[in-house]
Amino acid sequence: MNPANPLLETFRQSSYQLSNHGKRNVQVLKEAFEQIDGEVSSDMYGRGQIIEEFQEKMAAFLGKEQAVFFPSGTMAQQISMRIWCDEKNIHQVAYHPLSHLEIHEQDGLKKLHNIKTILLADKTRVIELEDIIKMKEDVACILLELPQREIGGQLPSFETLERISEYCAEQGIKLHLDGARLLEVLPYYQKTVTEVCALFDSVYMSFYKGIGGVAGAILAGEQGFIEQSKIWKTRHGGDLISLYPYIIPADYYFEKRSSKMYQYYEGAKELAALFNSCTGISTLPLVPVSNMFHVHFLQPLEQVKTILIEVQQQTGIGVSHYLKELDEESCSFEVNIGDQYENIPKELLFEAIKVLDENMNSI
Amino acid sequence: MNPANPLLETFRQSSYQLSNHGKRNVQVLKEAFEQIDGEVSSDMYGRGQIIEEFQEKMAAFLGKEQAVFFPSGTMAQQISMRIWCDEKNIHQVAYHPLSHLEIHEQDGLKKLHNIKTILLADKTRVIELEDIIKMKEDVACILLELPQREIGGQLPSFETLERISEYCAEQGIKLHLDGARLLEVLPYYQKTVTEVCALFDSVYMSFYKGIGGVAGAILAGEQGFIEQSKIWKTRHGGDLISLYPYIIPADYYFEKRSSKMYQYYEGAKELAALFNSCTGISTLPLVPVSNMFHVHFLQPLEQVKTILIEVQQQTGIGVSHYLKELDEESCSFEVNIGDQYENIPKELLFEAIKVLDENMNSI
Numbered sequence: 001m002n003p004a005n006p007l008l009e010t011f012r013q014s015s016y017q018l019s020n021h022g023k024r025n026v027q028v029l030k031e032a033f034e035q036i037d038g039e040v041s042s043d044m045y046g047r048g049q050i051i052e053e054f055q056e057k058m059a060a061f062l063g064k065e066q067a068v069f070f071p072s073g074t075m076a077q078q079i080s081m082r083i084w085c086d087e088k089n090i091h092q093v094a095y096h097p098l099s100h101l102e103i104h105e106q107d108g109l110k111k112l113h114n115i116k117t118i119l120l121a122d123k124t125r126v127i128e129l130e131d132i133i134k135m136k137e138d139v140a141c142i143l144l145e146l147p148q149r150e151i152g153g154q155l156p157s158f159e160t161l162e163r164i165s166e167y168c169a170e171q172g173i174k175l176h177l178d179g180a181r182l183l184e185v186l187p188y189y190q191k192t193v194t195e196v197c198a199l200f201d202s203v204y205m206s207f208y209k210g211i212g213g214v215a216g217a218i219l220a221g222e223q224g225f226i227e228q229s230k231i232w233k234t235r236h237g238g239d240l241i242s243l244y245p246y247i248i249p250a251d252y253y254f255e256k257r258s259s260k261m262y263q264y265y266e267g268a269k270e271l272a273a274l275f276n277s278c279t280g281i282s283t284l285p286l287v288p289v290s291n292m293f294h295v296h297f298l299q300p301l302e303q304v305k306t307i308l309i310e311v312q313q314q315t316g317i318g319v320s321h322y323l324k325e326l327d328e329e330s331c332s333f334e335v336n337i338g339d340q341y342e343n344i345p346k347e348l349l350f351e352a353i354k355v356l357d358e359n360m361n362s363i
Numbered sequence: 364m365n366p367a368n369p370l371l372e373t374f375r376q377s378s379y380q381l382s383n384h385g386k387r388n389v390q391v392l393k394e395a396f397e398q399i400d401g402e403v404s405s406d407m408y409g410r411g412q413i414i415e416e417f418q419e420k421m422a423a424f425l426g427k428e429q430a431v432f433f434p435s436g437t438m439a440q441q442i443s444m445r446i447w448c449d450e451k452n453i454h455q456v457a458y459h460p461l462s463h464l465e466i467h468e469q470d471g472l473k474k475l476h477n478i479k480t481i482l483l484a485d486k487t488r489v490i491e492l493e494d495i496i497k498m499k500e501d502v503a504c505i506l507l508e509l510p511q512r513e514i515g516g517q518l519p520s521f522e523t524l525e526r527i528s529e530y531c532a533e534q535g536i537k538l539h540l541d542g543a544r545l546l547e548v549l550p551y552y553q554k555t556v557t558e559v560c561a562l563f564d565s566v567y568m569s570f571y572k573g574i575g576g577v578a579g580a581i582l583a584g585e586q587g588f589i590e591q592s593k594i595w596k597t598r599h600g601g602d603l604i605s606l607y608p609y610i611i612p613a614d615y616y617f618e619k620r621s622s623k624m625y626q627y628y629e630g631a632k633e634l635a636a637l638f639n640s641c642t643g644i645s646t647l648p649l650v651p652v653s654n655m656f657h658v659h660f661l662q663p664l665e666q667v668k669t670i671l672i673e674v675q676q677q678t679g680i681g682v683s684h685y686l687k688e689l690d691e692e693s694c695s696f697e698v699n700i701g702d703q704y705e706n707i708p709k710e711l712l713f714e715a716i717k718v719l720d721e722n723m724n725s726i
Contacts, residue, residue: 027401029608038390042577071434075600108598112475208604214405215603235471236599237438240578241571245392245608 007321010309014318016348018271021212021257021338029214032249042242046230050244054251055218062203063194064220068229069247071238073180073206074105076219077143079232080202082113083225084141084174094118094135095143096127098150100178126156129163142168145178146185146196152284152294152334153181158189165199175199180206181290183258187265188289201225207250210264210291211257212338216246257339264291267337274349278357284332291337295320299363301331307359317344317352370684373672377681379711381634384575384620384701392577395612405605409593413607417614418581425566426557427583431592432610434601436543437468439567439582440506442595445476446588447504447537447565457481457498458506459490461513463541489519492526505531508541509548509559515647515657515697516544521552528562538562543569546621547653550628564588570613573627573654574620575701579609620702627654630700637712641720647695654700658683662726664694670722680707680715 003009011017022028043051051069059067070076078101085091093109095101097119101109109115118139120131126148144164147153156164168175177200186193197203202221207213219229233239268288275281275295284294297304301323308319320333366372374380385391406414414432422430433439441464448454456472458464460482464472472478481502483494489511507527510516519527531538540563549556560566565584570576582592596602631651638644638658647657660667664686671682683696 023402024405024407024605025401026396026399026403026405026607026611028405030396030399030401033389033393033396036389036393038388038393039386040389042387042389042391044387070600072600072603074597074602078600105600106594106597108600111598114477214608215605231469234437234469235474236601237433237435237441237468237471238600239437240435242387242578244389245577248389 006309007305007312007323010312011318011321014312015316016344017318017340018320018344019334019336019338020340022340028212029245029249032214032252036248043244043247045241046233046239051247054247057251058205058218059220061193062197062205062218062220064197064203065223066226067218067220068226068233069243069250070217070219070233071215071240071243071246073100073178073204073217074108075233075236075238076204076217076229077101077176077178078105078109078113079229079236080176080204080219081109081115081141081143082232083228084176084202085113085115088140088172088174090138090140092116092118092137092139093141093143094120094132094137094139096121096145096148097123098148099143099145100149100180101143103150124151126151126154127164128156129160129167132164132167139173141174141176143176143178144200145180147181147290147292149181149292153288153290153292154285155185155188155289158191161196161199174201176201177203179203181209181292183261184210184264184290184292187262207246207254209336210261210338211250211253213249213253214246216243216250260339261291263342264337267291267341268293268335271335271337271341274353278353279360280363281356281360292335294332294334296326296330296332297360298330299360300329301325303363304331307356307363310359311352311355314355315348315352317348319352319356369672370668370675370686373675374681374684377675378679379707380681380703381683381707382697382699382701383703385703391575392608392612395577395615399611406607406610408604409596409602414610417610420614421568421581422583424556425560425568425581425583427560427566428586429589430581430583431589431596432606432613433580433582433596434578434603434606434609436463436541436567436569436580437471438596438599438601439580439592440464440539440541441468441472441476442592442599443539443565443567443582444472444478444504444506445595446591447539448476448478451503451535451537453501453503455479455481455500455502456504456506457483457495457500457502459484459508459511460486461511462506462508463512463543464506466513487514489514489517490527491519492523492530495527495530502536504537504539506539506541507563508543510544510653510655512544512655516651516653516655517648518548518551518652521554524559524562537564539564540566542566544572544653544655546624547573547627547655550625551652570609570617572699573624573701574613574616576612576616577609579606579613623702624654626705627700630654630704631656631698634698634700634704637716641716642723643726644719644723655698657695657697659689659693659695660723661693662723663692664688666726667694670719670726673722674715674718677718678711678715680711682715682719
């Protein structure tokens with residue numbers, strides 16, 4: 001075998017994969033639609049039973065007055081920032097330096113909404129109350145991402161969240177939850193989703209991370225906020241004639257997986273411990289606080305790549321399809337525990353970790 | 364029967380409907396996916412075979428260098444305007460007073476992109492070359508909608524299009540085609556799609572009007588333009604992890620219906636003539652130039668509603684599910700000929716027109 005990308009290729013040919021729920025293929029949609037009667041009417045530009053019922057269900061689930069379904073979180077969150085900025089007439093918000101809005105959205109918030117951003121905390125850690133207190137600038141809103149994905153999915157303590165929420169309320173600053181992986185953090189906090197959401201003025205949750213749907217997001221908050229968000233959704237070009245191709249899978253996989261977050265969390269802790277037992281490997285965070293973590297290698301990327309290819313070929317365990325260079329001497333990849341993890345025979349998993357450790361030792 | 368909306372109710376219960384391809388229900392999606400193998404991989408944030416192949420196919424079809432799939436035309440067209448405005452550093456564009464961007468998008472172009480708009484021609488007719496020549500303001504781009512939907516789907520002559528295109532090129536004004544119903548106008552112009560598109564710098568086409576897909580749009584133009592549009596698509600929140608739920612139906616119904624536009628156009632002319640034979644009824648335009656037209660009644664809405672309910676109940680022909688008040692003395696609805704029209708037994712159609720005419724006469 002001499003493919004262009006042997007790491008990806010050996011990953012694809014592996015019998016088991018550590019992360020996620022399975023392949024992102026058309027079957028994900030087909031399975032969700034299998035039991036849906038063809039006679040069910042499409043939603044029409046944000047109206048109709050299929051979208052309204054799901055929005056009501058999600059509003060109730062999150063403990064908010066109303067909710068609206070969006071094709072993407074990018075759209076939902078920019079719009080949230082805009083509404084809070086317009087309300088306070090301050091076109092400035094604050095968030096983490098590695099927020100999705102700052103690094104993955106081609107500066108949409110700045111280019112479309114003309115909103116300036118204040119970066120809180122440094123890149124290596126989560127935002128603490130002190131970062132907010134010492135902020136000199138006036139902001140309309142602070143966005144907190146739980147868990148902070150780009151640093152391995154770290155979390156502030158729940159007490160910190162409560163104190164931040166209280167402080168923001170006192171200061172008249174709106175608090176928005178980037179809950180792309182909201183359900184994934186509940187087992188660590190040992191809180192209900194409504195207890196977490198109650199600390200925030202507006203909440204976004206994704207349907208294709210831990211839940212594993214096709215795409216789409218929900219935005220929840222008070223009635224006036226949601227009504228405005230629907231107008232902005234039209235402005236963004238997100239008020240599609242039919243969103244049911246995302247809503248039906250969102251609902252289907254929500255029902256299938258929202259109760260499995262504890263299992264994913266336990267799997268993440270178990271797998272992280274196995275990685276941490278290997279020479280030259282550590283996870284971030286050391287003990288996961290959700291279903292995700294990053295695996296860091298204290299070796300150059302090319303050497304680690306050779307090792308992972310070897311492990312994947314020899315054991316049939318797909319460890320990762322990619323590696324990200326951190327610097328010349330280290331690299332990493334991300335793990336997201338989903339349905340696939342529990343299917344891996346434990347002896348095969350231990351074997352893969354053993355081969356990985358041996359190879360790391362023999363560099 | 365005493366439903367809340369008897370016009371809608373009798374329409375729904377009718378055996379045949381004049382307009383469209385059929386119900387917008389989940390079956391539209393299921394039919395398109397029936398022959399698609401579940402193992403087919405999803406597109407991933409604008410990449411992957413499923414999206415790239417369709418984009419290449421559409422670029423070639425429209426005769427443009429490149430194309431990009433968008434979840435909505437609203438998004439695709441605002442972005443087109445923004446790119447042309449940024450390129451010329453003139454944040455002003457011109458279009459028809461009843462353009463989709465002006466009346467159906469909650470002012471997204473103005474609120475998100477800070478672009479001013481010049482309204483060309485008056486509301487009752489299409490834009491002519493003279494409207495453009497006498498425009499005093501500098502604009503980066505002119506948007507032409509073919510056909511002009513809100514006035515019954517009227518069209519300028521092809522010669523006018525050629526002259527406008529030539530004039531804009533001379534003046535350094537970009538010309539953009541709002542081709543939501545692009546294929547629908549080809550039979551009237553007796554031109555190929557590439558002949559029409561060659562007159563424009565950028566072209567948008569929809570997949571859920573004449574083609575009858577689930578949602579989605581294509582934007583086509585030169586490479587540099589399309590590359591920029593992809594960045595703006597991310598900024599708008601339109602670069603979804605998976606767009607295949609729209610792409611697969613777009614391709615499926617494109618193959619099924621793109622060659623049927625002549626049939627729809629002939630049907631529209633036939634049906635318009637039937638309406639024009641009735642007392643107090645006329646169509647706009649009098650002779651359709653695409654698959655669409657508006658039906659105008661010179662009677663108050665409430666009286667016409669009673670008549671349409673009667674026709675729908677008595678003949679089983681669904682004429683319209685709604686009426687729009689024009690003024691106290693007149694009202695209208697829109698007809699879009701699709702697959703359903705050919706299924707109507709002609710004697711039943713003539714019977715419906717006869718009942719309609721008799722009822723209009725007896726007011």
